[in-house]
Amino acid sequence: MYCFNMENKMNKSVKAGDLLISEPFLQDENFVRSVVLICENNENGSFGLVLNKLSILKLNELIDNINPLECEVYVGGPVEQNTLHFIYSGDCLFDTSIQLREDLWWGGDFDEFLELLKLGKIEESKIRFFIGYSGWASGQLEDELEENTWIVCDTADAESVFRASPEELWRIILKNMGGEFQQLANYPIDPRLN
Template sequence: MSEKRKIEPKAGSLLISEPFLQDENFVRSVVLVCEHNENGSFGLVLNKLSILKLNELMDDVPLSGCEVYVGGPVEQNTLHFIYYGEKLTENSIELAKDLWWGGNFEDVLNKINLGILKTDLIRFFIGYSGWSIGQLDTEIDENTWIVSETVDSENIFTASPEELWKIILKNMGGEYQMLANYPIDPRLN
């Protein structure tokens, strides 16, 4: 494979796990980087569905069918969210065009209840993915992650969790299109 141009991760970029990564927390994962700075990195795995629904995690939440994703292996007692569209709450941070991270949870629930925000345009996550100072850069140097600067915000919410990894690699074009078809276990090919 040809030498890849190293892309530095930043808030709003995607980390796509290399096809041979066998860490059970990150096999075929796509991680949205929410923070990357001198203190470390924070992200959310976009394509790992949990077995829980939001109303099973929180009392008085009327969203009975709202799925929850596993944002990563760190602090799985925390709840995070991203949403697509216009900024709906003061503390939300824009990561990409029309892609927002966090904010006031009560405001967002209220917007859902009023029909201003559709549940298919928001994702809730338990836990997160975190890296200490320099750890993510080291993993990128070791070819654990492919970094994509391009985020198709709408794709995050419309693609199935099982297909998101492949779709993003295919959309990156070139040699990444070939990686999208790499078998999970090449011995079974």
């Protein structure tokens, strides 16, 4: 039977740069085995990007005149899938970028970013593009945390986020958290198979 108590094992408060890891048996098709990077969390609600849900689209299919850029695009979440967002690792490139972690940045001047990318001044392995985002109304994410829908990770570094394959990221983050979380990483999607 699926049962684990994480009351004292997870940080219930969430801040920008934290990762939300879905609990092993979450059945919401938008968030099954997902890892969500929180970009903003305040009294108005929360904004995040699913890091491990690859779309079928490439960047040059979404934006005109950027050939030959065929960067992968991820599904950031079910909200406003007509929007495009990006994160990058390394040094800050724009005054308008928001720092999420020591070496992880969200957004910035998109046109300038594309120009740097076209000129080869940004490594494709250090960027991620997203269509849509994940959003929570005020208090909604806190309720989901109380229900143990999410495990909060505040220790993952940007390198592991960008290096891991989308299929393995959920499992890798849990394993790296150690203890009970290592066990959760091996749970089957269907609890009847446990």
